[in-house]
Amino acid sequence: PDKKYLCESIAELKNLAISTGAEVGATLEFNQIKPSPKYFISKGKLEKAKIVIREKNIDLTIFNNEITPAQQINLQEKLGIKIIDKTALILDIFAQRAHSREGKLQVELAQLNYILPRLTGRGIQLSRLGGGIGTRGPGEMKLEVDRRRIRKRISLLEKKISKVGIQRNVQRKKREENNIFKIALVGYTNSGKSTLLNAVTNSDIYTKNMLFSTLDSTTRKLNVAEGLEVLISDTVGFIEKLPHQLIASFKSTLEEVRRSNLLLLIADASSSNCEHHIVSVKEVLKELNVYHKPIFLVFNKIDKVSKNKLLSIKMKYKNAIFISALEKTGIDDLYNKVKEIIEKDYLSITVKIPYSDNKLISYLYDNCQIIKKEYCKDGILLLLKADSKYYSELTKYIYK
Numbered sequence: 001p002d003k004k005y006l007c008e009s010i011a012e013l014k015n016l017a018i019s020t021g022a023e024v025g026a027t028l029e030f031n032q033i034k035p036s037p038k039y040f041i042s043k044g045k046l047e048k049a050k051i052v053i054r055e056k057n058i059d060l061t062i063f064n065n066e067i068t069p070a071q072q073i074n075l076q077e078k079l080g081i082k083i084i085d086k087t088a089l090i091l092d093i094f095a096q097r098a099h100s101r102e103g104k105l106q107v108e109l110a111q112l113n114y115i116l117p118r119l120t121g122r123g124i125q126l127s128r129l130g131g132g133i134g135t136r137g138p139g140e141m142k143l144e145v146d147r148r149r150i151r152k153r154i155s156l157l158e159k160k161i162s163k164v165g166i167q168r169n170v171q172r173k174k175r176e177e178n179n180i181f182k183i184a185l186v187g188y189t190n191s192g193k194s195t196l197l198n199a200v201t202n203s204d205i206y207t208k209n210m211l212f213s214t215l216d217s218t219t220r221k222l223n224v225a226e227g228l229e230v231l232i233s234d235t236v237g238f239i240e241k242l243p244h245q246l247i248a249s250f251k252s253t254l255e256e257v258r259r260s261n262l263l264l265l266i267a268d269a270s271s272s273n274c275e276h277h278i279v280s281v282k283e284v285l286k287e288l289n290v291y292h293k294p295i296f297l298v299f300n301k302i303d304k305v306s307k308n309k310l311l312s313i314k315m316k317y318k319n320a321i322f323i324s325a326l327e328k329t330g331i332d333d334l335y336n337k338v339k340e341i342i343e344k345d346y347l348s349i350t351v352k353i354p355y356s357d358n359k360l361i362s363y364l365y366d367n368c369q370i371i372k373k374e375y376c377k378d379g380i381l382l383l384l385k386a387d388s389k390y391y392s393e394l395t396k397y398i399y400k
Contacts, residue, residue, distance in 0.1 A: 010029065013086060019093060022060065026052050028049055040071045040075070058081065060084070061083050061084075062085065062086065064086055087114060090239065091110055102164045105157055105161050109157040116150050116151070180231050181262070181342055181346070182231045184232075184233045184235055185197060185233065186235055186264070186266070187237065187267060188271075188281055192268065193237065197234045198325075201221070201222050219234075220232055225335065225339045230338065233256040233257075238280060238281050238284045240277075247284070261293075262296065262338070263290070263293055263295045264338075268300060269302050269313060274299075296337065296341065297320040297321075298320065298322075301325075301326070303329070321333050346387055346388070348371070349386060349398055350382065353379050353382065364384060367386075368385060368386040370384050371383045
């Protein structure tokens with residue numbers, strides 16, 4: 001990786017650590033062709049780290065890369081202090097920031113799935129992990145917690161999350177009775193998604209200039225044009241190498257992304273690593289199996305960018321929209337683009353479906369936006385906005 005990327009990556013790790021309440025005493029960067037199976041870093045670099053830890057009186061070391069349970073055990077024995085990796089750090093932040101019942105359950109599930117393989121033969125006993133960063137929430141359970149109890153707890157959490165998910169689906173269906181067009185805001189953490197949602201819907205969702213300031217998804221109605229109402233959802237921010245435990249645990253929260261008709265990928269134009277963040281978000285979208293959906297790029301925070309840099313981005317991303325959610329500039333351009341996308345891919349047609357064809361009626365309710373309905377003697381008359389890909393299947397039902 002180039003120097004610029006490494007600097008940004010280390011700065012991100014520092015910000016993550018600081019946001020948990022830690023004080024950063026020192027940062028060490030090591031270039032290595034491949035990780036050491038035993039310690040991740042080489043023995044020479046391990047000795048260098050040991051000296052710095054002793055001199056600076058450091059009691060916690062955080063690795064920017066994910067380390068194996070065995071490497072974690074070996075490092076703790078060698079260095080005599082607690083060792084965690086970026087995954088544990090992010091899980092800890094999520095433990096602090098989750099406010100909804102579902103969010104708390106999901107974070108605990110992710111943490112237990114992370115801890116379980118670390119309770120090996122020589123095992124990391126929870127007493128050795130200690131309290132504090134990397135062990136909030138389930139990490140502070142009784143010290144005699146073993147694999148069996150953790151697996152039992154994981155099973156219980158999965159059932160609870162499933163139950164909450166069913167309740168969420170009921171609420172979602174009520175909200176989506178008319179199959180309204182759905183937009184999900186996705187992007188790297190701290191790219192300004194919540195600020196944008198507040199700006200366009202006059203909401204007061206909690207926002208703060210820090211990583212993962214909000215975890216729970218929020219959905220609001222939005223009028224992008226006269227007579228054109230959509231649902232717009234804010235989602236948890238992504239990050240490079242987002243822990244797999246979190247993606248698995250937050251499936252129901254990320255369901256807003258899966259059920260959307262359009263993804264607005266919000267990028268922080270002021271970040272020196274903006275393009276790398278865009279790639280990272282796209283990788284997570286692929287992992288969520290939603291990359292096939294229409295994705296439109298929106299550059300935010302243009303108020304913090306020099307004219308020359310902004311011109312350079314505009315030259316490279318000619319089809320993107322450029323906004324400042326904070327100053328509410330470029331919002332009309334965003335509305336026009338959303339309207340254009342809806343009108344381009346969604347046709348307004350009137351169809352008459354026989355009452356006997358229940359499957360088709362149900363299918364249309366699930367996949368189209370129902371504008372108006374009228375019950376006739378020989379069938380239901382529906383004025384709907386349908387994705388152009390469904391048009392050929394509906395031609396024989398078109399009502400003239």
